[in-house]
Amino acid sequence: MAADHSAIPFTDLAGVAELVRAFPGPDEEAMERARARDAELTKPRGALGRLEELAIWTAAWQAAHPPRAARPLACVFAGNHGIAERGVSAYPASVTGQMVANFVEGGAAVNQLCRSFGAGLSVYEMGLDQPTADFTRGPALEDAEVLRAIAFGMRAVEPGIDILCLGEMGIGNTTAGSAIAAALFGGMGADWAGRGTGVDDAGLARKIAVIDEALGFHGPALADPLQVLRRLGGHELAAIVGAVIAARMLRVPVLLDGFTCTAAAAVLWKLDPTALDHCRIAHLSREPGHQRLAAAIGQRPLLDLDMALGEASGAVLASALVQAAIATHNGMATFAEAGVATAAD
Ligand SMILES: O=C(O)c1ccc[n+]([C@@H]2O[C@H](COP(=O)([O-])O)[C@@H](O)[C@H]2O)c1
Ligand SMILES: Cc1cc2nc[nH]c2cc1C
Numbered sequence: 001m002a003a004d005h006s007a008i009p010f011t012d013l014a015g016v017a018e019l020v021r022a023f024p025g026p027d028e029e030a031m032e033r034a035r036a037r038d039a040e041l042t043k044p045r046g047a048l049g050r051l052e053e054l055a056i057w058t059a060a061w062q063a064a065h066p067p068r069a070a071r072p073l074a075c076v077f078a079g080n081h082g083i084a085e086r087g088v089s090a091y092p093a094s095v096t097g098q099m100v101a102n103f104v105e106g107g108a109a110v111n112q113l114c115r116s117f118g119a120g121l122s123v124y125e126m127g128l129d130q131p132t133a134d135f136t137r138g139p140a141l142e143d144a145e146v147l148r149a150i151a152f153g154m155r156a157v158e159p160g161i162d163i164l165c166l167g168e169m170g171i172g173n174t175t176a177g178s179a180i181a182a183a184l185f186g187g188m189g190a191d192w193a194g195r196g197t198g199v200d201d202a203g204l205a206r207k208i209a210v211i212d213e214a215l216g217f218h219g220p221a222l223a224d225p226l227q228v229l230r231r232l233g234g235h236e237l238a239a240i241v242g243a244v245i246a247a248r249m250l251r252v253p254v255l256l257d258g259f260t261c262t263a264a265a266a267v268l269w270k271l272d273p274t275a276l277d278h279c280r281i282a283h284l285s286r287e288p289g290h291q292r293l294a295a296a297i298g299q300r301p302l303l304d305l306d307m308a309l310g311e312a313s314g315a316v317l318a319s320a321l322v323q324a325a326i327a328t329h330n331g332m333a334t335f336a337e338a339g340v341a342t343a344a345d
Pocket of ligand 2: 091169
């Protein structure tokens with residue numbers, strides 16, 4: 001586990017909201033220097049497409065030029081969900097702990113991707129024997145639990161890393177993610193639920209019913225985004241929120257993994273629509289609600305590979321794109337250096 005390097009600057013959920021509203025913006029000077037260099041590099045204007053934007057974005061949120069990508073870190077938070085008992089997943093809740101063991105042994109997809117792209121991997125098991133409460137009958141988490149999980153996620157962000165890749169593991173958490181998305185952006189279970197780990201039609205119908213039940217039960221309390229996180233979320237989803245917060249404060253750009261991870265982070269967007277400007281959605285999940293969720297927070301995912309795995313796999317893949325963006329930005333010759341003629345205009 002990462003050292004406790006920082007005091008946690010809140011004591012209640014109102015304090016979390018205050019922290020988010022006081023987030024630092026992008027570093028204008030680093031962003032300008034990156035834009036200026038990008039315009040000088042030996043390529044037709046804009047020819048590196050979204051890689052150019054990624055390099056400029058990285059500089060802006062690292063508050064540094066040249067931007068760096070040598071030290072990506074993936075953090076995977078794992079938690080269990082009471083609603084898993086309602087038949088909303090294709091797998092039993094015991095798989096959460098079994099997959100954590102697989103991450104630790106190095107046998108999961110994310111381990112191979114981290115090895116391929118030189119990313120570190122930290123896996124955090126968040127009280128797997130204490131699942132959240134069934135959110136159709138009460139809040140998933142108590143106040144103290146959600147605060148503890150947010151603080152836990154904040155501490156996971158090691159200062160000095162260049163890119164943070166966030167992911168989760170938690171059987172049942174696409175139902176939680178769909179419920180969060182519906183509470184934040186409107187609609188019902190049928191608008192947001194997908195097959196997750198592969199439920200059949202009956203399982204999908206159960207997911208939709210569970211989400212609709214929860215929306216009815218919690219009602220107007222869901223007007224507060226942090227109550228959405230507490231009432232419908234989970235330990236690992238609150239930790240993701242904490243990690244996004246700490247990354248902003250430590251000036252570390254973030255790659256959000258798929259649907260569930262984006263749903264957790266969207267809580268912050270709902271508090272302040274600039275709160276996720278230091279984050280990019282790494283890939284468009286096969287989960288059908290992800291497209292709608294990405295559009296709701298004004299983002300276009302970097303990759304679209306029909307993946308639906310979670311565990312930060314898409315985020316680590318996208319970290320390779322950031323590395324490519326920064327290698328070209330930092331390493332290419334300018335027109336002047338290479339003696340290449342510039343455009344005629
Ligand atoms: O985030 C996604 O896009 C995503 C889509 C489908 C499945 N998952 C992963 O599968 C688990 C949740 O699926 P489920 O069916 O149990 O709700 C959890 O461990 C997630 O990491 C994740
Ligand atoms: C096997 C398995 C691996 C996962 N990795 C992330 N979520 C997962 C869910 C399942 C079921």
